[in-house]
Every structure is written in structure tokens, then in C-alpha cells.
Amino acid sequence: MSQLKAVLQQKIEEQRPRTQRLLKEFGNVVIDQVTIEQAIRGARDVRCLVTDISYLDPFEGIRFRGKTIPETFEALPKAPGGEYPTVEAFWYFLLTGEVPTQEQVDEVIAEWKERRVVPEYVYDVIRALPKDTHPMTMLSAGVLAMQRESKFARYYNSGEFNKNRAWEYMYEDASDLVARIPMIAAFIYRYKFKDDVHIPPDRDLDMGANFAHMMGVPKPYDDVSRMYFILHSDHESGNVSAHTGHLVASALSDAYYAYSAALNGLAGPLHGLANQEVLRWIMEFQAKLGEGVEPTRENVTKALWDTLNAGQVIPGYGHGVLRKTDPRYTAQREFCLKHMPDDPLFKLVSMIYEVAPGVLMEHGKAKNPWPNVDAQSGVIQWHYGVREWDFYTVLFGVGRALGVMANITWDRALGYPIERPKSVTTAMLEEWAAAG
Numbered sequence: 001m002s003q004l005k006a007v008l009q010q011k012i013e014e015q016r017p018r019t020q021r022l023l024k025e026f027g028n029v030v031i032d033q034v035t036i037e038q039a040i041r042g043a044r045d046v047r048c049l050v051t052d053i054s055y056l057d058p059f060e061g062i063r064f065r066g067k068t069i070p071e072t073f074e075a076l077p078k079a080p081g082g083e084y085p086t087v088e089a090f091w092y093f094l095l096t097g098e099v100p101t102q103e104q105v106d107e108v109i110a111e112w113k114e115r116r117v118v119p120e121y122v123y124d125v126i127r128a129l130p131k132d133t134h135p136m137t138m139l140s141a142g143v144l145a146m147q148r149e150s151k152f153a154r155y156y157n158s159g160e161f162n163k164n165r166a167w168e169y170m171y172e173d174a175s176d177l178v179a180r181i182p183m184i185a186a187f188i189y190r191y192k193f194k195d196d197v198h199i200p201p202d203r204d205l206d207m208g209a210n211f212a213h214m215m216g217v218p219k220p221y222d223d224v225s226r227m228y229f230i231l232h233s234d235h236e237s238g239n240v241s242a243h244t245g246h247l248v249a250s251a252l253s254d255a256y257y258a259y260s261a262a263l264n265g266l267a268g269p270l271h272g273l274a275n276q277e278v279l280r281w282i283m284e285f286q287a288k289l290g291e292g293v294e295p296t297r298e299n300v301t302k303a304l305w306d307t308l309n310a311g312q313v314i315p316g317y318g319h320g321v322l323r324k325t326d327p328r329y330t331a332q333r334e335f336c337l338k339h340m341p342d343d344p345l346f347k348l349v350s351m352i353y354e355v356a357p358g359v360l361m362e363h364g365k366a367k368n369p370w371p372n373v374d375a376q377s378g379v380i381q382w383h384y385g386v387r388e389w390d391f392y393t394v395l396f397g398v399g400r401a402l403g404v405m406a407n408i409t410w411d412r413a414l415g416y417p418i419e420r421p422k423s424v425t426t427a428m429l430e431e432w433a434a435a436g
């Protein structure tokens, strides 16, 4: 058994009695109440999901396993010559809550090289789609096609399914999926945008560096990839992709079914697709300005108002939980300030950051006028030559796999049941409203 799996098993054994005790002794303790508004408006803020992988504070932002983003970057072992931790180190940390040693990280890096082989039929499925199919459809279809490989599904069908051991098979699928998804993503990129000419993987490289290599983008894109995948990995459990993954897996669907579904939610413009929408908005704005006209606070302000007056949202701004600038935005901004301070697109994004919160406050609708992760992420890709912005949500999807896979492994470990909230009718709400 790998060190990672052994430590995970130990953590699971420690955690199970805590969950059991809460259920047995404190199951009736009330932790929230639900208003009519919450029932109608997307269950916002209703506390009804449990995860220890990450927690989102509205003002502080995300903590992975109790650590803020800077603390996470600081604590985990880095790739040789890199500024950021390896994705493999982060995976160990997300799953177990422990900072791994270099030796433990090296074991995961070696293991992923064995796990990462994608069956050829998965690529055939993607190739069978028309080439102008959206890359997110390709990614979701590729992940779904791979369901045939599920060890969890095979275990379920073996006739020996045991709820207590189910996590082990989910862990196997989860580990295979996180190792393979960057391969599928790089394939989609090169299939769609680089004439179907591919670069074979390099056995000397960790996941982030190998992804950069297979994309065909030179350094520091290896570090950019590590940073991206870590930043996009998890955002507690209520966001659309994580929640979808959890919901689908709660039916004992395997990791491939669950993550394909999660990706379909991530592909929505109010969720992960917002990163491509930010680039589209900027390009449309520049095209409207016309050649040679410089962006200014005035013309950016006007363009933001034009968007709002047309009844559209400003992509990359606002959030369902956050009430301040997303620290994932700040982390990427710090990268830009260090590595590409003079990039014209970065300067424009910075100007939007100066102007948009004021415009949104004056507009008076958005509860959070501050930027989220998506407002900043496309600029870095653009700078390093990945300019096909309909690919950007695929990058989000590679990162989000880490969080969703860690969560559904733990879901099975803790024996969480099928998710089934209760719905009510409008007449019932009216009755309760009349009764006060």
C-alpha cells in the first residue's frame, strides 16, 4: 500500500467515530433555518453540506485543509526549480490534511505516471465529435467514456460490495482520474488548436510540468499550471461543480459519472465558463474601441455600464459566498505583478479592477462587487500564448477534479447516504407566508 493510501486510511479510521458520534448523540441539534427566499433563490447560505477538505469564509476566502492560499503555497514541497508546490504534493495534502515529505510526494509523482495512461478509445470518442465542439463538451465526453475503466463500478458489480471498503475503490478511480485528466485536456488542446499534432508525455516531469510540456508551452508555464490547478481545486462543497460531483456520487455512481456531470455544471457561464467570458468581454471591448484607441477609466466605465444596461452580468465579478476580492484573484494578480507587470492585457484587467467594483456598487444589485478567480485567470494564459479562450474552462476542470475527487473519496469513507433534499410547492410557501 502506498504511504498516501496508508495515511488516508488512518485518517478515515480516526474520522469515522467523530461522524458517528455526531449522528448518534447530536443528530437533532439545529444548525440552520431555511427562509422562503432561500428556498426560491438557490439555497444560498443554507448549511446542509459537510466537508473537511476546504472551507470558504465570505471575507477571508478559501482555506484548504485549514490553510489559506499563501500558507498552502508556503507549506508544501515545491517542484525542483519551481516557485509553486507540485500538484501531487497538494493532492496528498487535500486527501489527508497532512503536509507530505518530499519522499511521500515522490511516491505520488511516480504513481501518477503509471496511472495516467488514457485508453485510446477515449481519444477516439473525442475525435468522433465535430472539431468545433466546445472543449468542455470534449472533456466531459472523454471523462464519461472512461467510465468503462471504473474499479468502483466493477467492485459494486462483484457481488462483494461492502460499504466500509467502498472508499478504497473510489480512491482508486479518483487517483486514476486526477492523473489522467491533464492528459485528456492536453490532447483536446492539441487536437483542436494544434492540427491534431501531439507531444508524448515526459517521464521525468511532475504533473504540472508534464502538462506544460504536452501543451507545448515553455517555462514558466509549468509553474503556471501548478498554480492554476491548485487554486481552482476546491471551493468548499456548495459550488455547482463540487455539489454536482457529490450529488451524483451519492447515488453510488462512480467517479467518472460524477465528474463528467460536475464538468457540465462547470461549463455554465455563471460558474467556470466565466473565465472565457472575461476574455470575450475584453476582446469585444477592444474591438469596439477601435485600432489605436487606448483603454481609459472613462471608456472602461462606459463599457461596464453598457453591459449592465443591456441586462448582462459583468463576468468575473460577484460571488455566491465571497464578500471581498477573491484571494485566488489576488494570488494570480501577484503572479502577474512579478512575472508580467507590463503586459497590456494585465494592465487593462487591473484598470477594470479599479473601476468595476464602484460601477457594480452604484448599480446596486450584486451583493459582492469584487472580482472572483475568473477575472484574472485568462490573462496569464493569454500572456503565455494559450489564446484560445474557449479552452480556459478546461483548465479549471483539470484543477477542480482534485477537490471533487478528494471529496467523493471521503464521502464514501464516511458512508454519506444518497442526497435527497425535500421540495415544497408554491401553495405551501403561500400558506406559511400567510401564517407568518
Ligand code: NMX
Residues within 6 Å of the ligand: 044, 269, 270, 271, 272, 274, 308, 312, 313, 314, 315, 316, 317, 318, 319, 320, 321, 365, 366, 367, 368, 372, 373, 374
Ligand atoms: N454583474 C451584474 N450583475 C450581477 C453580477 C455581476 N457580476 N453579480 C451579481 N449580479 C446580479 C445578479 O444577476 C442578481 O440580479 P437579479 O436580482 O436581477 O437576479 C443580483 O445581482 C443579486 O445577485 P447576487 O446575490 O449578488 O449573486 P448570486 O449569488 O445570485 O450569483 C454569481 C453569484 C457569481 C453567479 C454572480 O455574481 C454572477 O453572475 N457573476 C458573473 C459571472 C461570474 O463571474 N461567475 C463566476 C463565479 C466564480 N466561478 O468560477 O464559478
Ligand code: MLT
Residues within 6 Å of the ligand: 234, 235, 238, 239, 240, 241, 271, 320, 321, 372, 373
Ligand atoms: C468556485 O470556485 O466553485 C466558484 O468560485 C463558485 C462558488 O464557489 O460558488
